[in-house]
Amino acid sequence: MRENWRIKVSVVAGVSALAFSALMAAPAVADEAADSLQEVQMPAGVKIVEGLAPVAGADAPSLEPEADAPFSAAAAAKAAPAANTCLGSTAAYGSKGCFQHNGDIVWAGDTQKDGMSAAVGVYTDYGRAAEVCINKLGVNTWATCNKDYRETGNVRLRVFRYDGDTGKFYQPETWSGWIPVDGKY
Numbered sequence: 001m002r003e004n005w006r007i008k009v010s011v012v013a014g015v016s017a018l019a020f021s022a023l024m025a026a027p028a029v030a031d032e033a034a035d036s037l038q039e040v041q042m043p044a045g046v047k048i049v050e051g052l053a054p055v056a057g058a059d060a061p062s063l064e065p066e067a068d069a070p071f072s073a074a075a076a077a078k079a080a081p082a083a084n085t086c087l088g089s090t091a092a093y094g095s096k097g098c099f100q101h102n103g104d105i106v107w108a109g110d111t112q113k114d115g116m117s118a119a120v121g122v123y124t125d126y127g128r129a130a131e132v133c134i135n136k137l138g139v140n141t142w143a144t145c146n147k148d149y150r151e152t153g154n155v156r157l158r159v160f161r162y163d164g165d166t167g168k169f170y171q172p173e174t175w176s177g178w179i180p181v182d183g184k185y
Contacts, residue, residue, distance in 0.1 A: 051143025101183030121158035
């Protein structure tokens with residue numbers, strides 16, 4: 001009798017753990033709008049910088065979704081990126097961002113007409129305060145924020161939406177990997 005009780009408790013505990021893990025492990029889809037907006041909490045002291053329109057003739061990255069092209073890490077490590085290459089391209093619903101190592105330029109692209117702005121947060125691995133580049137130029141545009149990061153450091157991008165009326169940030173969001181400021185992987 002005692003053994004049956006242990007088996008039943010074990011089965012119930014296992015099923016509960018499985019159901020809980022399935023519920024918690026399901027990620028939010030980053031390329032679809034959420035039914036209701038979920039606010040993103042920003043660390044205290046994050047500086048918000050309004051992006052500027054790229055200079056005339058600048059080689060802007062594409063706002064189109066990227067095709068799933070084959071990627072060779074070995075080839076990427078051997079080839080030095082061109083000076084105007086935008087690294088760490090990251091996208092979430094309505095926003096796209098990347099980092100141009102030549103000039104330390106953060107690009108924020110707005111890809112959805114929804115009354116919100118694209119936002120690209122920039123974090124460093126050496127303790128510099130986080131900043132967010134906001135694109136208030138409208139849908140299908142790029143905005144740039146020209147920064148000056150330590151050449152021996154790395155940056156990481158966080159792409160999400162920004163509501164200028166409320167001053168709040170919203171999901172879905174996504175993060176890039178660490179990007180070397182000097183562009184050398």
